[in-house]
Amino acid sequence: MESRYISPPECISKQICFILNNITEYNLKSQVNEITTIMPHDFTRWFAYSILNRITSEPNQHNVYFKFIIMISEYYTNFETVLLEILTKEIDYLIKLSNLNVSNGKILKYFGRFLGCLTIARDIPLQINIKSLIYTTLKYKPNSLDYIVSFISELLKNIKYSNRIKPSDPWVNEILQIMKELHYITDKLTIQFEVELLFSFLECDFNEWKSAYYLRRFIENENKE
Numbered sequence: 001m002e003s004r005y006i007s008p009p010e011c012i013s014k015q016i017c018f019i020l021n022n023i024t025e026y027n028l029k030s031q032v033n034e035i036t037t038i039m040p041h042d043f044t045r046w047f048a049y050s051i052l053n054r055i056t057s058e059p060n061q062h063n064v065y066f067k068f069i070i071m072i073s074e075y076y077t078n079f080e081t082v083l084l085e086i087l088t089k090e091i092d093y094l095i096k097l098s099n100l101n102v103s104n105g106k107i108l109k110y111f112g113r114f115l116g117c118l119t120i121a122r123d124i125p126l127q128i129n130i131k132s133l134i135y136t137t138l139k140y141k142p143n144s145l146d147y148i149v150s151f152i153s154e155l156l157k158n159i160k161y162s163n164r165i166k167p168s169d170p171w172v173n174e175i176l177q178i179m180k181e182l183h184y185i186t187d188k189l190t191i192q193f194e195v196e197l198l199f200s201f202l203e204c205d206f207n208e209w210k211s212a213y214y215l216r217r218f219i220e221n222e223n224k225e
Contacts, residue, residue, distance in 0.1 A: 005045035012038055016047070020054065025064055028071060036075040044076045048083040052090065055114050056107045066117045080118070087115055088127065095133065095148070098141065105147030112151035116158030123164040126155070130175050134182060135218060149182070149191050153198040160202055167204050176204065177212035184211055185219075 007013065015038055023031045039047065051065060058065075073080040094100065094108045119126055130152055137148045152175075159165050159172060167176060176199070183195040199206040 005049060006042055007046050008039065008043040012043075013046075016050070020050070023061075023064060023068060025067070028064070028068055032068065032071045032075070035072065041076055044079050045082055045086075047076075048079065048086050051083060052087060052111075056110050059110050059113070062110075062114055062117065066114070069118075084115075084118055087111060087118070091115065091128075091151075095151075097144075100141075100144040100147040105144075105150065108147055108151045109154050113154040113157070116155040117161075120155065120158040120165055121161040123162050128155075130155075131178060131214065134178055135215060138182070138215060139218070139222075145186070146188060146190050146194075149179075149194050152179070153194050156198060157201050167202050174212070176202075177210055178214050180206065180209055181212040181215050185215060 008016075016035055019031050019034050051069065055062065055065060069080055069083060091108065091111050094104055094111070097104065100108065118124070133148060134152070137145050141148075156172070156175065159167060165172065167173065179195050179198065183192050186192065196206060199209065
């Protein structure tokens, strides 16, 4: 992960590392208080990278870190903005890799889940063109499609926790139709399974959901050329 920040003195970074190693849902408030007592505002960017590194290695703690970020942002007013900026850049970097593998594909998956927590689950629109992402991956990087679909699926699962964003919303409905179309045209069982899991998680009837003709139209037009 790219790192451009001012690091705190080792004595502070070690204390913060110890606090984060012991954070739970039950001690969030006290841990936030401890960190805000010892960490000046100058190191919020370093701290954002530290949190995101943990997001990639501690998927079972995502909910704890999400609550932690919301709480600590009351003290460091720009912290959530900085973290979201870095997270978006890291996702963009991974998406643009010529080929994804198991290692960075897993990181992308966890980043997708966490980005969804910070945005979709809180009724904040996405800044990612998912339609284009599916098409360009299918066309130019088919070997990475499994990982991209997993990323999108983890991202969209957060719709279940949103108060306003629903599967019936036009932009969500359109993406789900394209996901169903992808399920139809691919012969990769892993992708088909991932799409089916997404529909099941969102309590959408896969068989009743309309399929798009978005990807096939592009394929047909290219075959004519």
